[in-house]
Amino acid sequence: MNDPLPCRIVGVLDDGAASLSTTALAVLRTADVVIGARRTLALLDDHIAPRALRRDLTGHMAEVPEWIRAARADRQAVVVLATGDPLCHGVASHLAARLCIDALEVLPNVSTLQLACARVGLAWQDARILSIHTRDAGEWQPGAPPGHGLYALAQALRQHERLLVLTSPANTPDRVARLLLAQGQGEDFHLAVAECLCTPDERVRADLTPAQAAGQTFAQPNVLLLWRTTPRPSPVRFGLADSTYWQRQPDKGLITKQEVRAVSLARLQLRADSLVWDIGAGSGSVGLEAARLCPQGHVWAIEKNEADVHIALHNQSAFQLSNHTVVHGKAPQHLDGWPDPDAVFIGGSGGELAELIELALRRLRPGGHLVLNLVTLDNLETATATLRTLGAAWDVVLLQASRSKPILHMHRMAAENPVWIVCAQAGGGAVVDEAADEAAEATDD
Numbered sequence: 001m002n003d004p005l006p007c008r009i010v011g012v013l014d015d016g017a018a019s020l021s022t023t024a025l026a027v028l029r030t031a032d033v034v035i036g037a038r039r040t041l042a043l044l045d046d047h048i049a050p051r052a053l054r055r056d057l058t059g060h061m062a063e064v065p066e067w068i069r070a071a072r073a074d075r076q077a078v079v080v081l082a083t084g085d086p087l088c089h090g091v092a093s094h095l096a097a098r099l100c101i102d103a104l105e106v107l108p109n110v111s112t113l114q115l116a117c118a119r120v121g122l123a124w125q126d127a128r129i130l131s132i133h134t135r136d137a138g139e140w141q142p143g144a145p146p147g148h149g150l151y152a153l154a155q156a157l158r159q160h161e162r163l164l165v166l167t168s169p170a171n172t173p174d175r176v177a178r179l180l181l182a183q184g185q186g187e188d189f190h191l192a193v194a195e196c197l198c199t200p201d202e203r204v205r206a207d208l209t210p211a212q213a214a215g216q217t218f219a220q221p222n223v224l225l226l227w228r229t230t231p232r233p234s235p236v237r238f239g240l241a242d243s244t245y246w247q248r249q250p251d252k253g254l255i256t257k258q259e260v261r262a263v264s265l266a267r268l269q270l271r272a273d274s275l276v277w278d279i280g281a282g283s284g285s286v287g288l289e290a291a292r293l294c295p296q297g298h299v300w301a302i303e304k305n306e307a308d309v310h311i312a313l314h315n316q317s318a319f320q321l322s323n324h325t326v327v328h329g330k331a332p333q334h335l336d337g338w339p340d341p342d343a344v345f346i347g348g349s350g351g352e353l354a355e356l357i358e359l360a361l362r363r364l365r366p367g368g369h370l371v372l373n374l375v376t377l378d379n380l381e382t383a384t385a386t387l388r389t390l391g392a393a394w395d396v397v398l399l400q401a402s403r404s405k406p407i408l409h410m411h412r413m414a415a416e417n418p419v420w421i422v423c424a425q426a427g428g429g430a431v432v433d434e435a436a437d438e439a440a441e442a443t444d445d
Helices: 021-028 039-042 059-073 091-094 110-122 151-159 173-182 258-268 287-294 305-319 352-363 377-390 436-442
Strands: 008-011 033-036 053-058 078-083 104-107 128-131 162-166 187-193 203-208 222-228 275-279 298-303 325-330 343-346 369-374 391-398 402-407 409-417 419-428
Touching: 008 021, 008 059, 008 091, 021 078, 021 091, 021 104, 033 039, 033 059, 039 053, 039 078, 039 162, 053 104, 053 287, 059 091, 078 091, 091 104, 110 162, 110 203, 110 222, 128 151, 128 275, 151 162, 151 173, 173 222, 258 287, 258 343, 258 369, 258 391, 258 419, 275 287, 287 298, 287 305, 287 325, 287 343, 298 305, 305 325, 343 352, 352 377, 352 419, 369 377, 377 391, 377 419
Parallel strands: 008 078, 008 104, 033 053, 033 078, 128 162, 275 298, 275 343, 298 325, 343 369
Antiparallel strands: 162 222, 187 203, 187 222, 369 419, 391 419, 402 409
């Protein structure tokens, strides 16, 4: 018995049959089952055989794989209609993940993004392609978490020169323009919006500024092109000077100092996609540098002092970061709503040190790291006793830095306050082996 025909996924543009090749039209005309969005089915109705079963996938995407399996089991020729290139944020990847790849054959069309670039004359080989064709994300607010529908776009705007964006009726070009303004990038990009491509109502509005686009309404469907008009920043990622950060006045110095910050960040063992908690954020210096080191990750920061929250937000805005969230509260408040972290930094405990250590070790992902900065003997004793009780692997670094200061025509060394940097991982037993230490001391004697 012959194997069933593969399901053909055919890319279509809004001029309907005029956009299809001879092969694609022949496949469509001989299909027994045609699956597509209501609008696309109506667009090609004259080219679908009267006997063919038409199935509207609008609101039924989860059922489409089973429709295809059933049609192929009955030896029926099945076609799925998609927009543009079905493998560019289209239905093809969704179906390939749920059906054997041999069950599919893709007949692509020109992507609407590629078509828009051609209309504007924008080279697209180095562009970043994104889709915000999701549920209504709401207006963008700086510091929004990864669950926001525009989060990936906000991140990409920091990292790429050109972006090609598939929009939606909710996440529109004007909403993206307002995102740029909210992020302080209103002078950094120009936009082009291609509306109703391949229809009599086609219109391309090119070279808009975000300020111009933010108040306009654009016809659906549309796609959005963005390109930089100013050089992309290349900031220092690690070891920023203390003076880089806005700090509380007149109590200047309420910040994790550069030397301590560098060692603490190193011990957090961050990766590009790490999820980080910053508890007791203060001015935000550790969390903000962690956000720079984790461009595909995110940092959640909490601070109980309202004045310091405003300072951290000021620093976040100055650093133009989209992967850093600051909340006002006293830990462990809010932490239940945060995802499990890869790394936790505790710079201030608000008197809840033991509870926060236990919570951090319980929530850390496998292989995650906890780092604490402590300046009092009392907190050091509490931390080490808690870690020992919890059976965590831990160690302590005492960092005593001195900085040169001018004195007349010479320089002297001025000591900074000593800081204990306590580092831990869940499980594994304490690094400090008291029996082994005693044996080593006896041997040395």
